[in-house]
Amino acid sequence: MSRPTVIVTRALPAPWLAALAAECELVIGPAAPPPASAVAGTRFAGRGAWCDATWSALPRADAILSLLTEPVDAAVLDAAPRLRVVSNMAVGVDNIDLAACAARGIPVGHTPGVLTDATADLTMALVLAHGRRVLEAADDARAGRWSTWSPDGWLGRDLCDATLGIVGWGQIGRAVARRAAGFGLHCLVHSRTPPAPAAGIEPVGLAALLSRSDIVSLHVPLSPQTRHLVDARALAAMQPHALLVNTSRGAVVDQDALVDALRRGVIAGAALDVTDPEPLPPTHPLFSLPQVLVLPHIGSATLGTRRTMAELAARNVLAALRGEPLPHAITRG
Numbered sequence: 463m464s465r466p467t468v469i470v471t472r473a474l475p476a477p478w479l480a481a482l483a484a485e486c487e488l489v490i491g492p493a494a495p496p497p498a499s500a501v502a503g504t505r506f507a508g509r510g511a512w513c514d515a516t517w518s519a520l521p522r523a524d525a526i527l528s529l530l531t532e533p534v535d536a537a538v539l540d541a542a543p544r545l546r547v548v549s550n551m552a553v554g555v556d557n558i559d560l561a562a563c564a565a566r567g568i569p570v571g572h573t574p575g576v577l578t579d580a581t582a583d584l585t586m587a588l589v590l591a592h593g594r595r596v597l598e599a600a601d602d603a604r605a606g607r608w609s610t611w612s613p614d615g616w617l618g619r620d621l622c623d624a625t626l627g628i629v630g631w632g633q634i635g636r637a638v639a640r641r642a643a644g645f646g647l648h649c650l651v652h653s654r655t656p657p658a659p660a661a662g663i664e665p666v667g668l669a670a671l672l673s674r675s676d677i678v679s680l681h682v683p684l685s686p687q688t689r690h691l692v693d694a695r696a697l698a699a700m701q702p703h704a705l706l707v708n709t710s711r712g713a714v715v716d717q718d719a720l721v722d723a724l725r726r727g728v729i730a731g732a733a734l735d736v737t738d739p740e741p742l743p744p745t746h747p748l749f750s751l752p753q754v755l756v757l758p759h760i761g762s763a764t765l766g767t768r769r770t771m772a773e774l775a776a777r778n779v780l781a782a783l784r785g786e787p788l789p790h791a792i793t794r795g
């Protein structure tokens with residue numbers, strides 16, 4: 463019997479794909495998407511790492527293991543009439559047209575849970591690095607600008623007794639709250655399904671969260687409801703000393719409004735692991751603002767987490783190919 467064909471849209475370390483490779487024929491995409499300038503005007507413009515090799519395998523594909531950089535939309539699905547599953551190596555699935563998959567009866571898998579701790583850790587790293595001016599101080603030390611212990615140099619913000627507003631109460635939001643408690647932060651939480659009030663956790667509406675928080679941290683999935691949730695109005699509701707932290711998806715924030723708010727001092731700073739677009743061009747105005755810290759979407763970037771994500775994504779593929787329910791389904795097809 464012929465082995466099923468699985469498209470893996472980007473190259474991953476071989477050991478992460480061992481279980482899939484044992485049972486399936488893999489068609490593996492490139493290590494990274496080509497620069498936008500290289501594909502402008504071609505059929506691959508805006509298609510992440512989709513390339514001739516992976517695209518031309520779609521007619522025989524039984525499964526797609528995608529990364530968040532590759533769109534899986536109606537055009538992809540139409541080219542793949544045999545497709546039985548789309549498995550995203552991410553917890554977020556905003557790169558996938560869920561309605562188009564559902565219309566074709568194709569289940570969609572993702573990788574919840576395994577990146578919760580890594581992403582919550584990085585959220586705290588952003589809060590601390592921005593709040594204590596870690597990058598700037600390290601740069602100054604390296605560049606010879608450390609002339610003495612300075613009583614008023616590199617002054618940052620106190621975390622103990624500050625108020626952290628957590629928008630979204632999924633696994634990552636909750637993991638951030640647990641870490642925040644250790645730093646003595648008081649947490650305000652806004653969510654569609656609010657938490658029960660507990661020590662150090664206060665459920666509030668979005669307006670109250672924005673106006674009362676010293677730090678606002680975003681932990682919602684990107685959806686039509688959350689796109690530009692933080693817009694000019696939301697930013698205007700924040701305190702002038704407030705810091706905005708985003709480890710969810712860039713488009714949850716209206717980035718033009720953010721640049722404007724930062725330039726005018728409406729809020730004090732932003733620490734962003736995610737941007738819109740990704741990668742953010744080096745010429746983007748956010749990079750010219752000293753009060754902004756931008757990371758290249760590394761929330762889940764630990765060796766253990768990324769390997770487990772790949773293994774979970776592979777388990778979703780193998781289950782679907784065996785006709786079993788996906789262990790981690792976002793939609794069941």
Ligand code: DGY
Nearest residue numbers: 551552553554761762
């Ligand atoms: C996800 O899984 O959605 C994360 O953004 C990856 O880091």
